[in-house]
Amino acid sequence: MKLKPLALFVTHDGQSSRSNVTCRYKCGDACSHDVPNTSGGGYFGDIVRTVLSRRGALKAGATTVLAVGAGGVLAGCSNDATAQTGSLGGGSLEGGSSAPGMGFAPVAPNTLDEVVVPAGYEQAVVIRWGDPVLPDAPAFDFANQTAAAQERQFGFNNDFAGLLPIPGEPLAYLLVVNHEYSTEPFMFHGYDPENPTDEQIRIGLAAHGLSVVKVRGDFQSGRLTPEFGPQNRRITATTEFHVTGPAAGSALLRTSADPTGTKVLGTLNNCAGGLTPWGTVLSGEENFNQYFANAAQVTDATAAARLKRYGLSGDASERKWERLDHRFDLTQEPNEANRFGYVVEVNPWDPASTPIKHTALGRFKHEAATIHVTGDGTVVAYSGDDERFDYMYKFVSSRKMVPGGGQASMRHNLTILDAGTLYVAKLSGDSPDEVDGSGKLPSDGRFSGKGEWIPILRTGEDGRGESLVDDMSAEEVAVFTRIAGDKVGATKMDRPEDFEPNPKTGKVYVALTNNSQRGTDGKAQADEANPRSNNKNGQVLEIEDDHAGTDFVWNLLLVCGDPAAADTYFGGFDKTQVSPISCPDNLAFDPHGNLWISTDGNALKSNDGLFAVALEGERRGETKQFLTVPKGGETCGPIVDGRRVVLCVQHPGEVDGASADRPQSHWPDGGAAQPRPSVVAVWRGAGGAVGS
Template sequence: MGLQGRNLLSALDFRSSRSHRTCLYKCGDACFKPVPNTSDNAYFGDLFTREYSRRTALRAGGAAVVTVGGASFLAACADATGTDATSATTQAGTDVAAPPGLNFEMVKPNTEDAVVVPKGYSSDVVIRWGDKVVEGAGEWSVDNQSVENAQKQYGFNCDFAALLPIEGKKNHFLLVSNHEYTTPQQMFTGYDPDNPTKEQVMIELASHGMSIVEVEGNDKDGRLKPVMGKYNRRIHGHTPFELRGPVAGSDLAKTSKDRTGKKVEGTINNCSGGVTPWGTILSGEENVDQYFAGGGEVKNAQARDRYKRYGMEDAETQRKWERFEDRWDIRKEPNEPHRFNYVVEVNPWDPTSTPVKHTALGRFKHEGANIHVTSDGTVVAYSGDDSRFEYLYKFVSSRRMRSGHTAEDRAENMKILDEGTLYVAHFEGNSADFTESGKLPKDGKYDGTGTWKKLLTVTAHGSAESHVEGMSAEEVAVFTREAGDKVGATKMDRPEDVEPHPTSGKVYAALTNNDYRGANREGKNDAPIAEWAPIQENKNGLVMEIDDDHAGEKFTWNLLLVCGDPAQAETYFGGFDKARVSPISCPDNLTFDSFGNLWISTDGNALNSNDGLFAVSLEGETRGQTKQFLTVPAGAETCGPLVFDKRVIVNVQHPGEDDEATVESTTSHWPDGGTSLTRPSTVVAWKDDFGVIGA
């Protein structure tokens, strides 16, 4: 059944589902700090701030009715009988069938401590935190953890996921997952946040990074079972990495342990990622600022400002790793932060290979990176900087992709992201009449044009040219946010996953939220509403569609979704009838199914419901139709969605995470039930007849 008509969100009372603890350990409490971007970049196209006009939904017959542009919409996902509709009504009043891929019963908003899937579907856990990945790992027990075991077990808080078929082995795949962050109170018995032990810290470091594990399926249902395969590997906070691109070997990358500036120990806070056409994995290092202490105490004013631009000001970190390793203390190792916040590339087919950090793609809070290949073989990588008022980027390689599948071909293709040009996006709106938060322009859509601004070019010989006045090439690569400030990049509402469509080539960007937009709050940075950011105090987020000249410098854009409760007037679903959509809040990660539909996972739902996974039609009469496919347990975030013909996979991150939860007093017992400790896990869902999802 669909959502019954009710106003899920009071415009005057924003409550994200994220706990404060999640903010502390996932992103370093960024929600409660001043925005690092204090630049005064120009705004274009008659864009200015207006006092937000609060709208109150009219109620009739127990359901919320909203009048928009002369049309009334019933805020419900069920028909008059209370059953889920199998067709949708367009604004013109014509019944249209749900497109292939969206033929499932919408999951209602809920707060259950479970994974909830549509009627006729089932789900199962694939692998949990602490389960074996590498031979020799011990059996996991909360009271019997060790660094050695943690380096061989599935890490904590899985985020990005990939599932790669193993050639020549039917129903066998490589599952690759990121492990974004750790929450020690929910890992260790008797954890004292003021006095963590060295062993606890080293287990945390071992529980970050990535897991590569073989899984086995079958022909009867969607279940996947981990097996000990030759490719299985754990990458963690002490795994050696190679630094490549313009930063490698520069004075900005050299430390007391690495005089070459080319070798980095570990990867941390790996958020989303992508699968390259040549079969490797890209992983984005995101909120690394929270791991580094002492940036505000640096004497050099320029260096201090640059640490501040990346949010590295605190004298002491929440985790206090700096007590046990000098590399987390900027006062002792000022260049160590310059070796993180990059896109990482891993070859999952060679467990002995050294992973790479690509500095030519710039240094910022990479949510991930995703690839589009043009007709002539040019490779374009898109990425978002996941913070309020940060920027969208792309990297256009000067190398062409090899089409072969040999180890030599893959090794050559792993050099693609080291040579080319890095750009940052500048947006303009089309409508001079856009003036009021949440009010569509007269042309009935939010749209406009844009330009990619050059930041840096790296040649085939390794030399690099800066396109930013007053900054060297190495500085642009390390202080990329500052370079974006200088060229007038456009401040966005938390740009997260940026995904090119596999057939149309259009690029979709999840803009998760930004309640600072136009808020004029004391001590907080501010930027006015704009046609590409049309909601003041944007609490529910946006999804943007970009038609890009991939290898060029021009693009057009439109907003596909203005997320939120469809009973609220400011929401927009691609022009689709809001009476027949699921409420959606805080879009995070994106993927596509084989029918061409967009799928969206959410993080921080502000509509009094658990986070979930949603399917969205992109074409024809049903464009904008949005249907919730699943929800994750209370306190959890939906991560790393994968949608195949017969399987849907999500990573369930930080289940049961609230401000009081500990090992001793866990508020969730998912996935094992009873009195068990909750454990972040990877989940698979399938149709009970093992048929095609949504068909």
């Protein structure tokens, strides 16, 4: 079904649409727990450090960012599926011109159980949870799942997606997808959360991680079809990873199973990611805290404070993995949690390669890591810490990228993120006295200011770290990076999720998803970069960065929500001619340089979606909804090229009261089928480029 845009207004109460069950399994109910950041620094009014003025013209990067991911902690958890269609704010959006690449009729807000695309566009599922990745994978059997099967099949809850063209094979690609988390009540009939079976635990472990799948395009459409290729691979929560950087071998990472502190089994809660110019994939370990049990039983005061800063609390974990594997019990393996929360790097071209955990990039709830390359080959990696009142980071490598696709260049480039300097961001506003938490635009007509990157950790060519934070060792900064940010007074942000450098302009964009506790008693008050108290809808930050340096200027491109509301802003564009957008999560760019935004937890009471936003010229801020995902689902991992849009639909049908025994969605297979997280391709039916 294709919906025409409507001029109908509907009301909403501003609550996130993410269900309680999604909050519970995706982020460990982070939205209902105390905010981990209780430090007193990071308020704009407290900034006394001199901020350097922006340096000369910024160079566009040499990187090609093809895909991003998503996920994170939502500020509120409720659901309202009463309306089937509707529209918020703005006018009809019919007629008139649009920015290049945005020539489609916007989809109206809705709560349908399907992917809804613009008129004239077609879609097809690329791969679903349980589809084979390896040739010996058995056919998917929902009622009789096994861990052995899941280790060879596409994992659960796909988030990031990246497409890498295969040299010498026209229309062939490696599709790399991560699997953020498992929702066991939707995976098993009769699931008992208090008593999962050992096999259910093993299936959950196997459903995490990443999938590498060969796909082939179609000459007549944007369809992608999976194939069995030599690079096909499943990485799970039991795959061995190699630790690099200043924390490698540290006593903080050693366990009884790994006394070297350099070998970690698995990766957890992989959220968004990025593609590197040298052909590898980066993925961020996000809400890893929820997998570990018995933090409440840790009695050492220092250890307990560190666990609390990272959101580890309570007794038994939600999934009860500690019953099968004692590494998830902090009373038995107190350092195991320190081995998660990193940026991981996977070489998808070598299925026998050992993935890497990069400790030089710091440990926090990484939404992703995305790359910009300066004119002289310096590599800069940006990453956000997806938690209310946490920080933005960048890493500037001291090593230059070596171009070319040979083995020697790959070996070198795989070490780029192991030497350099890690920074955390501090921002100031141009009109601090005019920000009162209402979202009212300052008198200069924009939310804007300056910022600096504060160095906190330097890693040398020998892999040894140097702490740049008082009273912390280099190993401590690498493992307890949040605490280092607290000590230097970094700016507390509204859930910084995806960072994306624009490959055309070099400007950097950050999705700030929401923060319902902004401005509440005892919490950071509104500031110019986070201008609303009780922020339900989020905003998008635009940075002009001296990429390898320490200064930047910033402004807010979007202050999201109902365009009819006074507290929203769309880059100065006419708000009667934009689509409503709420809870920005993942970012991507099309060939025209437009920004595409996927949402997670739409607080405007319609399904999440994918939006295109013009960035330059007189139409800057024009925002149009390209699609919506099925009810209960989240839009993740958009890839937008001239031929197709590829996105991940995560947790379809996860609405409160639903389960495998009471499914409320049957997408994508229809009928009485169980909902299955899936990757989808969308293309223009009559041919031609997307958005033309």
